[in-house]
Amino acid sequence: MANDTMTSVATLMRDSQKEILADWVDQQLKDPARTQAVPESSLRASSNEFLSIFQEAIQKGNLDNMAAPEWEGARKMLSELSASRALQGSTPSETASFIFSLKEPLFALINKQLGAGNIASSEAIVRYSKVLDQLGLYTFESFQKSREAVIRRQQKDMLEMSTPVIKLWEGVVAVPLIGTLDSARTQIVMENLLQAIVDTNSKVAILDITGVPTVDTQTAQHLIKTVSATRLMGADCIVSGIRPQIAQTIVHLGIDIQDITTKALMSDAIREAMERTGWSVIRNTSQES
Amino acid sequence: MVERIPILKIGETLLVTIQVDFHDRVALALQEDLTDKIVTHSSKGVLIDISSLEMVDSFMGRVLGNIAKTSRLLDCHTVLVGMQPAIAITMTELGISLQGISTALTAEDGMELLKALMSKKQKRVSHGRQIARK
Amino acid sequence: MVVKSQESRAIKNEDDIAVVRSSVKRVVALLNFSLVNQTKIITAASELARNVLEHGGGGEARIELVDEGDRVGVRLSFEDLGKGIPDFDKAMEDGYTTGKGMGLGLGGAKRLMDEFSITSNSPSGTKVSITKWQERI
Structure with missing residues (x-):
């Protein structure tokens, strides 16, 4: 039964990707934490890219372990996204809410298709909530790591510069x-x-x-x-x-x-x-x- | 058969270039050979070039120190030349200071330092330096 | 931490110390270590290999390439079957020696590397592990 729900959500997402995308981008744009660091066009592009990758990954059926090979594409995209945002000057919460803001449109879609309040839809929501939480944390961690790498590099440069012979x-x-x-x-x-x-x-x-x-x-x-x-x-x-x-x-x-x-x-x-x-x-x- | 490091005699000085991997036994053999040659040739100075050496651990440091001490007993000065920066940093971190050994940057500076050390006056030398002996 | 490669060298006589040195040198050259760090690692390996021989009556050196994602490193472990070390603090002190060396081996190796650990099941052998890391940028 769990399997059915997953594949059906994957199909749902594929069928109404446009709808979700519009909804999601909307969510991100009105996020009060949003700074002007990332322009709308690139926000839309990365959101669209992620939706395709995400839908492909959930179709493979592993919703428990985000470290599994099925999720490699998603991880790669998220860490690249965090790294570029860290450089662009986005805040950590803004970067993490890239993923968290997907919850609302996705759950709305699940409720709409599976019927709000029944067992199937609440089960799906709980599962996807977990998946998105994990991916959100991963994004946050990658963001942190890229920041640290930047700091390390700057420290090194500073050391070199501060000791001229x-x-x-x-x-x-x-x-x-x-x-x-x-x-x-x-x-x-x-x-x-x-x-x-x-x-x-x-x-x-x-x-x-x-x-x-x-x-x-x-x-x-x-x-x-x-x-x-x-x-x-x-x-x-x-x-x-x-x-x-x-x-x-x-x-x-x-x-x-x-x-x-x-x-x-x-x-x-x-x-x-x-x-x-x-x-x-x-x-x-x-x-x- | 232990590999031996050649020792060249030039006037009153002996010249050693350590090029092989400085194995323990090679090091000990060098110490022995040098002592013998100092006595045979009544040498007054030894120049050891370590510019192609890749590392000096505490054992090698001790052997080099012993060479200097033994030579001193035989009225002979030892100058170590050509130590690579990486080795100097590693030895310092390890805690080896080679007290009692004179050092110089290049073989040329080392020869000049040796000459100064060998001359009776022992005047202040401008090139190379002598680590203070306690 | 993932161990990417591993090799072992027996330490039975003085020539083996040089063998350990050149094995370590080969492995270290694979990583992006600076010349100074390479020299430090090889020197630390030489000190500990000599300890195994002089105090432990021989043993084994293990050379590993380790990977932690954002940094890679080399981990060297030296194990002997000697009497073990009854007093760690004393053994780590510079200048303290029970053999004929300068007593710089353990403390010196620790200063040259990033990580150092020692376990001794006195009276049955000592194991010293040292690691040096290289940030991946």
Whole structure:
């Protein structure tokens, strides 16, 4: 009997797809959560596409497991839809109600064809309600996932951008660190710095922490790691930009920064680096104005 | 038969390029061979090039450290050159700091550092660096 | 989590450590790991393989490619039939060793990887599992 209902609903849907589509799009358009992110034409197109896929899937008869292969087409379409909507700037509830708003037109159709209030129609409604709930949750989850992927990518880009390695002079490179130095950041700083040392054949690297707001034990650990990796490569590392408060914190916390060369200002570090690489800066007094 | 890493003698220095996969036994054999050669040739410096090495684990780190310590007992300096960035990062994360080994970026810098270390004056060197010895 | 491929290597002598290293290297190259991460994984494998040999008197390494949908990874498990580890905390400490190494093996391997788990049925063997993940973008 359950099977009969399913196939009959599938047939129903096929026969009155136009009607449902109009009704459904209508529902979506008057949804108060709707933003202007998705234009009506594309809304209509994706609704129509989904109805065909949906009707094909229910015809195969598996209404219990949305992870089954019969539903692959529907899942694929929904995750693509969520991903594009996440990028377009739709809200999560707007995206999820794409599916939830199908309930009303579908149930109206079932009631109309099977007769409102009888066992067959209420049974069908309960079953389809479950199916649409599952698909709605799936859509919501996909939306969330695409958002997370966007955030992850942005984080990665930001990390890369926030750690430029500058060649200061022949044999001297510098990294001005801005922001908190956590372990993910340290990894990127180390990779970029060490690669720059190899590429430019630099003997001295300057790590400037003027833009690092606080130095705690963890941050100091990360600095020490970076310095020792530089040394293993055969280059010197000078840490500069140690503000007075930071110097006090380091002493207060009892952090042992071992034999790391530290300088208050980046200019001091540059002077030291030039000296170590055999350069000297001479001011030409005759040109002084 | 253990594979052996060739050791080249150039003047007062010995030159080693580690190219094969640095198996445990190959590493131990190198340590032995180097010690012998330092004594035979009264070498004053050893240059170890690890630029084609893919990884250094704590065992290899220890062998390299032991080579440096043994050489030092025989009045010979060791300089390690050409470590890849990926290896330096991994070793740091692992906790190996190779205390007591001098390092330099390239073989050329390493030779210069060795020369400076070997000269009696031990003046401050501009190229390459020497890790402070406690 | 789906295991996509799996292979095992016996660890009976020092040469097997190098065999484990090159097997791991081959598997890791299939994923999109950066050179630094590849080096970290191979180094961690080398440390743990040596532990199996030195403390467990030999055992086995299992190399698996795992898939979790939005990320893929490599999982390495090292099992020995040694005496087991009586004191975990002590064993994880850097510099603590009962063998002749630097005592960086366990703690070091943990720092190099994303996941680390250890089970020891003292007195009958130890199993260490490590995983490194790679986000799929």
